Amino acid sequence: MLIAFDADDTLWPNQPHFDQVEATFFGILAHCGEPAELHPQLYAVQRRNLALYGYGAKALTLSLIETAIQLTNGAITAADIQRLLDLGKDLLRFRIELLPGVAEVLPELRLRGHRLLLLTKGDLFDQESKVARSGLGDLFDHVEIVSEKDEPTYRRLFQRYQATPDDFVMIGNSLKSDVLPVARLGYRAIHVPYHATWIHEQVADADLVGVKFEQVASLAEVLALLP
Amino acid sequence: MLIAFDADDTLWPNQPHFDQVEATFFGILAHCGEPAELHPQLYAVQRRNLALYGYGAKALTLSLIETAIQLTNGAITAADIQRLLDLGKDLLRFRIELLPGVAEVLPELRLRGHRLLLLTKGDLFDQESKVARSGLGDLFDHVEIVSEKDEPTYRRLFQRYQATPDDFVMIGNSLKSDVLPVARLGYRAIHVPYHATWIHEQVADADLVGVKFEQVASLAEVLALLP
Numbered sequence: 001m002l003i004a005f006d007a008d009d010t011l012w013p014n015q016p017h018f019d020q021v022e023a024t025f026f027g028i029l030a031h032c033g034e035p036a037e038l039h040p041q042l043y044a045v046q047r048r049n050l051a052l053y054g055y056g057a058k059a060l061t062l063s064l065i066e067t068a069i070q071l072t073n074g075a076i077t078a079a080d081i082q083r084l085l086d087l088g089k090d091l092l093r094f095r096i097e098l099l100p101g102v103a104e105v106l107p108e109l110r111l112r113g114h115r116l117l118l119l120t121k122g123d124l125f126d127q128e129s130k131v132a133r134s135g136l137g138d139l140f141d142h143v144e145i146v147s148e149k150d151e152p153t154y155r156r157l158f159q160r161y162q163a164t165p166d167d168f169v170m171i172g173n174s175l176k177s178d179v180l181p182v183a184r185l186g187y188r189a190i191h192v193p194y195h196a197t198w199i200h201e202q203v204a205d206a207d208l209v210g211v212k213f214e215q216v217a218s219l220a221e222v223l224a225l226l227p
Numbered sequence: 228m229l230i231a232f233d234a235d236d237t238l239w240p241n242q243p244h245f246d247q248v249e250a251t252f253f254g255i256l257a258h259c260g261e262p263a264e265l266h267p268q269l270y271a272v273q274r275r276n277l278a279l280y281g282y283g284a285k286a287l288t289l290s291l292i293e294t295a296i297q298l299t300n301g302a303i304t305a306a307d308i309q310r311l312l313d314l315g316k317d318l319l320r321f322r323i324e325l326l327p328g329v330a331e332v333l334p335e336l337r338l339r340g341h342r343l344l345l346l347t348k349g350d351l352f353d354q355e356s357k358v359a360r361s362g363l364g365d366l367f368d369h370v371e372i373v374s375e376k377d378e379p380t381y382r383r384l385f386q387r388y389q390a391t392p393d394d395f396v397m398i399g400n401s402l403k404s405d406v407l408p409v410a411r412l413g414y415r416a417i418h419v420p421y422h423a424t425w426i427h428e429q430v431a432d433a434d435l436v437g438v439k440f441e442q443v444a445s446l447a448e449v450l451a452l453l454p
Binding site: 146 | 279280281282285286288289292293296299301302303304305306308309312315316319320350351352353355372373374
């Protein structure tokens with residue numbers, strides 16, 4: 001069958017790096033308020049920019065700079081803006097460390113004869129770089145980087161790979177992007193929760209009512225759920 | 228056959244918008260020097276950042292900010308940096324105007340029974356937005372957005388679409404991205420020159436020696452070259 005894996009926070013930690021950058025950002029702007037006050041203002045800028053910038057480190061960097069100018073009423077120094085640029089660059093080159101189970105699960109599923117698809121959302125260049133840095137590229141038969149993981153995207157992919165509900169499964173940490181749209185189309189999804197989830201990826205409990213999906217505590221457990 | 232079209236500066240003007248932003252940038256930094264002096268410094272920053280940022284408007288915006296901090300020794304104001312952010316946003320939402328011939332050529336090739344592929348390089352989110360704004364999306368059977376149009380990329384695409392040298396043609400304005408790698412793999416490429424070409428896409432004459440490709444003065448002329 002075709003087994004699709006999300007990448008960020010499913011195969012390697014990603015959100016913690018973004019959280020760390022935000023924490024440093026709040027440190028730089030500590031004279032403007034507490035993180036708890038600043039965070040909603042950053043998120044408002046990010047959400048407003050989402051339709052223009054999409055996801056990823058470059059989008060975040062631009063939103064950090066815009067928020068910093070806004071929060072300081074233009075008093076932010078060029079030196080601090082350079083620090084934000086540098087933080088953004090670090091997000092584009094951090095060392096990829098595999099999450100527990102990844103190094104065993106992927107080769108085992110290949111041995112069992114499955115085709116593996118890496119399906120990730122975000123900035124094309126950044127995501128390709130992470131796949132390369134992960135060293136996992138050769139384990140995947142296909143890599144798809146999309147701008148949004150919603151029902152139209154999954155429909156297009158099911159068509160491209162001629163995947164039917166009984167020969168496809170999606171595995172990932174995001175209920176919003178990896179589980180809900182797949183389950184709603186009648187396909188199989190396995191949720192592997194991760195401790196850090198970006199607020200934008202959070203799902204209201206009500207949205208999960210009646211949605212059929214499986215959940216495992218760690219990636220290694222998917223081996224028992226798959227042929 | 229499968230007919231692949233480049234998008235930026237082949238189907239719609241793109242580089243002129245980027246050139247306009249750079250001109251405005253040099254205006255903002257006029258106190259630092261003439262455009263002819265500033266341009267190499269901007270390009271050096273862009274080239275250094277290319278491996279990290281890739282192509283596109285967000286990458287340019289970040290490089291503009293970095294260059295401005297550098298050229299002013301940190302004296303650039305937050306207000307001017309906000310202007311650079313705004314310029315970058317304009318690059319992500321300008322109105323797409325079709326180049327001459329596009330509106331006739333694409334439907335005619337479809338009528339002739341060809342499959343059309345839009346093949347463009349750059350920022351995923353930005354390029355998808357341009358395709359949507361162009362109104363051309365429905366005319367294409369496939370859209371591929373890649374981070375680099377080099378021989379490995381074309382090889383992968385030829386495999387994905389099972390394209391052979393006699394049932395494929397690539398049409399575009401960039402010798403470096405649309406013509407050379409395709410011709411080197413023994414496939415057919417038609418060059419449609421455009422008056423504005425980013426320095427990074429320019430090709431030395433020596434690289435063209437012995438490379439077989441066709442050239443037309445405007446897109447409408449491809450109709451006479453194709454079945």
